[in-house]
Amino acid sequence: MEKNTIIAFVLSFLVLIAWSFLFGPQQEQAPKETEPVAEKGGKLTSEQPQSKVPEGLPPPKEQEAPAALAEAAPALQKDILVETPLYEATFSSVVARFKSFRLKKYRVTTDPRAPFVELLNSKDSGQNYLGVAFDAPSPKAKEAILYHVSKDRVQLEQGASPQEITFTGKTSDGLSVQQTFRFHPDRYPIDLTVTVQNRSNQDAEGAFRASLQNMPPQDKQSYYAFVGLALASNNKLQEIESGDLKETKNISGQIGWIAYESEYFMTAFIPQELKETAFQGRKLSTGALEATLSAPAVALTAGAQASSGYTIYLGPRELGIVKEIGKNLDLAIDFGWTNVIAKPLLYSLRFFNKYVGNYGIAIIILTVLVKILFWPLTHKSYKSMKEMQKIQPLMAKLREKYKNNREQMNKEMMALYRTYKVNPMGGCLPMVIQIPVFFALFRILGSAIELRHAPFLWWINDLSAPDRLFSFPFEIPFMTPPYGIPVLTLFMGASMFIQQKMTPTPGDQTQAKIMMMLPIIFTVMFINFPSGLVLYWLVNNILSIGQQYRILRKSA
Numbered sequence: 001m002e003k004n005t006i007i008a009f010v011l012s013f014l015v016l017i018a019w020s021f022l023f024g025p026q027q028e029q030a031p032k033e034t035e036p037v038a039e040k041g042g043k044l045t046s047e048q049p050q051s052k053v054p055e056g057l058p059p060p061k062e063q064e065a066p067a068a069l070a071e072a073a074p075a076l077q078k079d080i081l082v083e084t085p086l087y088e089a090t091f092s093s094v095v096a097r098f099k100s101f102r103l104k105k106y107r108v109t110t111d112p113r114a115p116f117v118e119l120l121n122s123k124d125s126g127q128n129y130l131g132v133a134f135d136a137p138s139p140k141a142k143e144a145i146l147y148h149v150s151k152d153r154v155q156l157e158q159g160a161s162p163q164e165i166t167f168t169g170k171t172s173d174g175l176s177v178q179q180t181f182r183f184h185p186d187r188y189p190i191d192l193t194v195t196v197q198n199r200s201n202q203d204a205e206g207a208f209r210a211s212l213q214n215m216p217p218q219d220k221q222s223y224y225a226f227v228g229l230a231l232a233s234n235n236k237l238q239e240i241e242s243g244d245l246k247e248t249k250n251i252s253g254q255i256g257w258i259a260y261e262s263e264y265f266m267t268a269f270i271p272q273e274l275k276e277t278a279f280q281g282r283k284l285s286t287g288a289l290e291a292t293l294s295a296p297a298v299a300l301t302a303g304a305q306a307s308s309g310y311t312i313y314l315g316p317r318e319l320g321i322v323k324e325i326g327k328n329l330d331l332a333i334d335f336g337w338t339n340v341i342a343k344p345l346l347y348s349l350r351f352f353n354k355y356v357g358n359y360g361i362a363i364i365i366l367t368v369l370v371k372i373l374f375w376p377l378t379h380k381s382y383k384s385m386k387e388m389q390k391i392q393p394l395m396a397k398l399r400e401k402y403k404n405n406r407e408q409m410n411k412e413m414m415a416l417y418r419t420y421k422v423n424p425m426g427g428c429l430p431m432v433i434q435i436p437v438f439f440a441l442f443r444i445l446g447s448a449i450e451l452r453h454a455p456f457l458w459w460i461n462d463l464s465a466p467d468r469l470f471s472f473p474f475e476i477p478f479m480t481p482p483y484g485i486p487v488l489t490l491f492m493g494a495s496m497f498i499q500q501k502m503t504p505t506p507g508d509q510t511q512a513k514i515m516m517m518l519p520i521i522f523t524v525m526f527i528n529f530p531s532g533l534v535l536y537w538l539v540n541n542i543l544s545i546g547q548q549y550r551i552l553r554k555s556a
Contacts, residue, residue, distance in 0.1 A: 080149055080165065084156040084185050087314070088116070096147045096167035096179050097131030101314045103265070110453050110461050119265055119314050121215040130212035130267060130312070134177060134196045135294075145169035145177055156185035174200025175300075188315035189270075189325055197305035207297045208308045210269045213290040214260040216242050227263055229281045229291045230332055232256035237331040245283040252278050256328050258291045259313075264449040266317050269293060270327045272309040316449045319346055335447075338440035345370075345437075346444050353450070359463055360456025363445070363532055367539040370441075374434055378547060391416060445533040456535065460488065463532035480528045488534045493523030495541035502548045 079099065080091035090100040102116040120129040147167040154163045167179040176199050182191035198204045216227055228241040233253045239261075240249055255277045259268035271277070271293070280292040298306045313325060323330040335342035345366065352362035371378075394416060402409035445451060451463040459469045468484030476483045496519035526534050 078152070080152055082154045082165070082183055084183060085158050086186070086188055089314075091149075091165070091181075093149050093167075094146055095131065096145075096169070098129050098314075101129075101267075103315065106265075106316065107453070110455075117265065119214075119262075119267055121217075129214065130210075130269070132179065132192065132194050132208060132210045132308075132310075134175065134194070134206045135209045145171060147177075147179070154183055156183060158185055160185045170199075173204060174198065174202075175204060175206075188313055188321065190312045190314070191309070192312055193307060193309045195305060195307045196300070198300035198302055201302050203302065204300045205297055206300070208295045208306075209292060210258070210271075210310065211290060211292040212258070212260055212267055212269060213284065213288045214262075214267065215286070215288045217262065226261055226334065228261060229259070229289055230261050230266075231258045231279050231281075231291070231293075232328045232331050233279070235328060237334055239334070240281050242283060242289060245281060245289065249281040250278065251281075252276065255279050255293060258293045259332060260289060260291060261317065261332060263447070264317055264452050265315065266313070266332055268313040268329065268332070270311040270313060270325070270329065271295075272311065318449050319343065320350065335440065335443040338436060338443050341436055342440035342444050345440055346448060346450070349444065349448075350450060358456065359451055359454040359532070360460065360535060363463070363535050364539050367536050368543065370437060371540060371543045374437075375547070377434070378544065379551065441536055442533060445536060446530050451530065451532045454532075456531070460531050460535075463535070464530050466528050467531035467534065478524050478527055486527050488531055488538060489523060489526050489529075492526060492534050492538040492541065493519050495538055495545065496522055499541055499545050499548065502545065 078093045080093055082089040082091070085104065087104055088100075088102045089098060091097065092099050098120060101119045103119065104116055106117040107114040108117060147169040150164075150166040150168075154165060156163060162182055162184045164180055164182045166181075169177050171177070176197045178195045178197075180193045180195075182193075184190075194208060196206070196208075226239055226241070228239060229245070229249075230237065230239045231251065232238075233251055233255050235254075235256065238251065253276065254274050255271075256274055257268050257270040258279060259266050276296065278294045280294070282290055284290055295308065300306060311325065311327070313322070313329065315321060317333055319330060319333045322332060333343075348369070349359070349362050349366050352365045353359050356362055356365070395413065398409055398412050398416065402412060445463075448464075453461075454463045455461045456463055460467050466480070467486055467488040468482050469487045470484050472483040474483065475481075479486070497516075500516055500519060526537065
């Protein structure tokens, strides 16, 4: 039984470590070439008069901006600023697209003077990151539009009414394009309505195309957070990492939203109407990832118009916020196969933090709650271990007596279990049942934005980062920078050692030596894990020690 328990836990952690090394924090080298990116794209679908679905428009290409735009831009270009209690946004007055988006409640580091987190990143400082275009098959109709803006600045205070900015432009083919952005003071989502009217004497055709792009980070900060493109296709989440975009990825269906996701934040386009649309994901020559959502083509007779509405979300990957938006955007908060366990645990963690105001204390409360729920199982496990220890001498004699006859030895062992009413799996099964809960907590505590820069006590000012006391100028084996004393991890290793000393010793000496080595192995493995996860494991060990002590005392 002890051997099965060891195998179960060691294999579980080997899977975690292997996953972390293969898919966890690592450097990703971006290509050196820098080429201009097309000004096209956006996100959205639309419901228009005389709509039809042709074979589809040709995909957008990386190309130079039209000469007319390049010449006019220096004279007409200006930044349109939007500021709310939640963010600071900058638009390009020329092409009606976002240039910058900074979150005022999140900073790059734990330093209160650190700059705000910028959601739109690229090597090209002049890049326009996300927006909507009305594309037509003819090259002439794909020209960039010079927009006139209704106002240069929007500043919303807490409790203020929503405000709008309208961009109005016209193509050389006689299409009038109007884009209206609506900003709210107390929420991240931005409402966007795009209206196209054919003011020419000829019929026209085109499609609303929404696109977003971003540059993946050079290194990852958390072990399990996903970084790449994502979409909700037919109510199911699909995630596409940078390495999977060696070739363009095309997906068709009822696409509820498209997004670029970083470790803790995301930018997303959400069409207001769900319909058959086409998604395209690709990696540009600059290294940036681009997602495009193209609606069915629309035929516009002279004087006709078409409109499309959508929501733009730029903000944290926080379950409560994205759940409130709806449209299945909460699919973006994904904990893999542990979802069914992880999300209720995350809600519980958020609930406790609401009252105690400290996620470290919330983790402790959650750990105690989980321990209480599993108390009967762990109690049975420890009790079974104690009973197994009592018959160890008899088991050793049977092994020696029937060492050359394994079949007979197994029969005698089963008879021994029946005689003393001992279940050999009684100590293993309760532990195995708890493994999915541990995996779920590992995913939550290793990637939930709620723990990003969340302080606990004293030197632990970020529960999403490894704990380090002091700072050393030299490297420490097995430790990722910053280098320092992993106090919480050392306490965790000590608690595991105490727990092992209290656990009944296996009859096999080899197994006993392996058990005593586990605290050292786990300490080395946890040295770079988020301090929130280490805190959970430490508290869980302390509670287990108390439970073991109670059982041992009662047995004595």
